[in-house]
Amino acid sequence: MEFKIKVALVFTVLMFLVMAGIIGVAFEWSLLAICTMLFFLSYPLCWAAWRVWDFWCSSIMRVSTYVQSVNMGESSTSLARRGSSVLIDDLVREIELLQSKSAIGSTSTQLLPILLSQLFEDIPIVIIAFDDNFTLIYANREAYAMREVSLLQGMHAQQLGFTVSKDQIHHPALTRSWRCQSSALNYMQQSAYLFTAINIDSELKQSEQAVQNNIVRVLSHELRNTLTPMSSMADTLLSMSNWDLEQVRKVLSRVKSRSDGLLSFVERFAEVAKIPEPQYERFDLTTVVEQTKTLLGEKDQLRFSGQHTCYGDPQLLAHVLINLVKNALEAVEENDAIIDVQFYLSDSQQHLIVTDNGTGFSNIENAKTPLFTTKEHGAGIGLAFVESVISKHDGKLALLNGANGGAKVELVWPLQYN
Numbered sequence: 001m002e003f004k005i006k007v008a009l010v011f012t013v014l015m016f017l018v019m020a021g022i023i024g025v026a027f028e029w030s031l032l033a034i035c036t037m038l039f040f041l042s043y044p045l046c047w048a049a050w051r052v053w054d055f056w057c058s059s060i061m062r063v064s065t066y067v068q069s070v071n072m073g074e075s076s077t078s079l080a081r082r083g084s085s086v087l088i089d090d091l092v093r094e095i096e097l098l099q100s101k102s103a104i105g106s107t108s109t110q111l112l113p114i115l116l117s118q119l120f121e122d123i124p125i126v127i128i129a130f131d132d133n134f135t136l137i138y139a140n141r142e143a144y145a146m147r148e149v150s151l152l153q154g155m156h157a158q159q160l161g162f163t164v165s166k167d168q169i170h171h172p173a174l175t176r177s178w179r180c181q182s183s184a185l186n187y188m189q190q191s192a193y194l195f196t197a198i199n200i201d202s203e204l205k206q207s208e209q210a211v212q213n214n215i216v217r218v219l220s221h222e223l224r225n226t227l228t229p230m231s232s233m234a235d236t237l238l239s240m241s242n243w244d245l246e247q248v249r250k251v252l253s254r255v256k257s258r259s260d261g262l263l264s265f266v267e268r269f270a271e272v273a274k275i276p277e278p279q280y281e282r283f284d285l286t287t288v289v290e291q292t293k294t295l296l297g298e299k300d301q302l303r304f305s306g307q308h309t310c311y312g313d314p315q316l317l318a319h320v321l322i323n324l325v326k327n328a329l330e331a332v333e334e335n336d337a338i339i340d341v342q343f344y345l346s347d348s349q350q351h352l353i354v355t356d357n358g359t360g361f362s363n364i365e366n367a368k369t370p371l372f373t374t375k376e377h378g379a380g381i382g383l384a385f386v387e388s389v390i391s392k393h394d395g396k397l398a399l400l401n402g403a404n405g406g407a408k409v410e411l412v413w414p415l416q417y418n
Contacts, residue, residue, distance in 0.1 A: 009049040016045050112187050113138040126197035130157055134164055134193065146197075148173035162195070169195045177201040226262045230255050275388050278313035285310040285343055285352075288318045292325050299336040300329065306343040311350065311415055316389045323386050324354045324409055331358025331407060345415060350395075352411040360401040386411070 017038050024034035113129070116138045120127040126146060129138040134157040144151060149171055151160060163170045169182040180197045233251045237243065289304045296302055302325065310317065321341070328339045335357065342353040386409075387397045395413025402408055 005053065009053060013042070013045045013049050017042060112190060112192060115187070116140075126195075126199075128195040128197075130169070130193045130195070132191040132193075134158070134162075134169075136160065137192070143197075167193065169193060171197075223262070226258050230258050275316070275385070275392060278316055278389075278392050280312060281314065282309055282311050283314040284308050285317075288314065288321055289341055291318065292321050295322065295325055295329065296337070297329075300332075300339070301337065302339045302341065304341045304343075307345060308343075310343065310352075312393055312413065313389075316392070317352075320386050320389050320411070321352075321354070323383070327383070327409075328354065328356035328358060328407070331356055331360070348415045349412050350415050353408065355402065355406055355408045357406045360405055360407045361399055383409075 020041050021034055021038060024037055029037075116127065116129050117140070120140045122141065124142055126143045127138075127140045128136065128143050128151070131137050136151060136153055136155055136157065139151045139153075143149075149161060157164055157169060161171055161173065163172070167182075167184060170180065174180050174197050177199060178197045179200050180195070182193060182195045185192050185194055233255060237248060237251055240247075286304060286308050289302065293302050325339060329337050338357045340353075340355045342351075342355075344351050383397070383399070390397050390411050390413055393413040395411060398410040398412070400408040400410070
């Protein structure tokens with residue numbers, strides 16, 4: 001650009017001198033007169049060209065210095081004026097507008113970490129904040145205490161090991177023992193993203209310990225109920241001086257029956273731990289319901305209502321429905337069983353509800369506990385199996401007793417998976 005301006009100024013000066021020489025020739029001046037005229041004209045022309053060049057260079061230099069000062073954060077700097085130029089004035093106004101916007105953005109950027117520090121610095125929850133470009137701008141004391149994640153201000157989330165997908169932030173190191181969540185916020189026209197994480201390791205350990213204690217308690221109860229009579233029968237035989245073959249046969253038959261029952265009990269319990277991962281597909285739920293009707297007696301009824309298309313693992317959900325229908329049939333003591341199966345969709349959630357006209361849950365608090373049962377011939381596996389299957393579908397199991405008697409089992413799981 002500078003070279004072009006120089007060439008233009010030199011060309012202009014030469015054009016004026018050439019025109020003056022042509023005029024001298026037209027008036028038939030002598031060569032000496034023409035040269036003298038050109039000599040005297042060259043000085044003011046060169047001076048005028050230099051003034052133009054100096055004005056342009058100094059204006060650009062002042063604007064450049066002003067921009068550098070603004071960029072360095074000197075808000076009190078102003079542009080020194082030298083003459084009047086509409087273009088320069090417009091340029092300065094645009095720079096000042098950008099400066100004011102930048103100052104507002106810089107202020108909000110600085111205030112957000114301060115605000116977050118005042119709110120979250122000492123709470124026992126990991127709080128990490130990223131700006132709209134997913135660059136780390138804040139992390140509280142609990143976040144820096146994590147051993148799983150290294151944090152450094154000004155680094156991008158991906159450089160710190162986080163994954164960003166659809167404005168959701170995750171970290172592969174924070175899995176089973178952490179409950180994580182990310183959310184977007186807007187403060188003074190500045191977008192940011194908050195990542196929170198809570199260590200639930202102690203809660204998981206307490207929950208696992210409670211489950212283990214419950215299993216041991218119920219398992220011990222079941223083993224005592226089986227082994228105590230067997231031990232008593234063995235003592236009876238050992239105390240006899242002469243064995244009666246018929247009585248020995250009867251005792252051994254009872255021992256075998258008890259042993260077979262205990263083995264069956266253990267095998268059914270092992271089924272809960274062998275549940276495979278669901279293979280999702282869309283299928284017709286009415287087909288599964290029709291297959292389940294083979295469990296019914298002559299006067300029992302199984303009624304279905306609602307939508308037909310279901311999303312999940314058809315094999316696992318068929319076993320779930322079989323277990324629920326078996327439970328309902330066992331709960332009906334004297335009357336004929338009436339079992340209602342309802343299926344519907346609500347807010348991208350699938351609801352499968354099974355109700356019966358039985359006696360309901362006598363101990364609803366422990367009904368889902370593995371091995372727990374109030375039935376004479378039950379093993380306490382059915383509802384534990386149902387809960388395990390629906391959990392693998394990322395769903396939940398709810399148990400209720402009807403106001404007019406009977407039990408109600410509701411399964412809820414998502415319609416679609418990402």
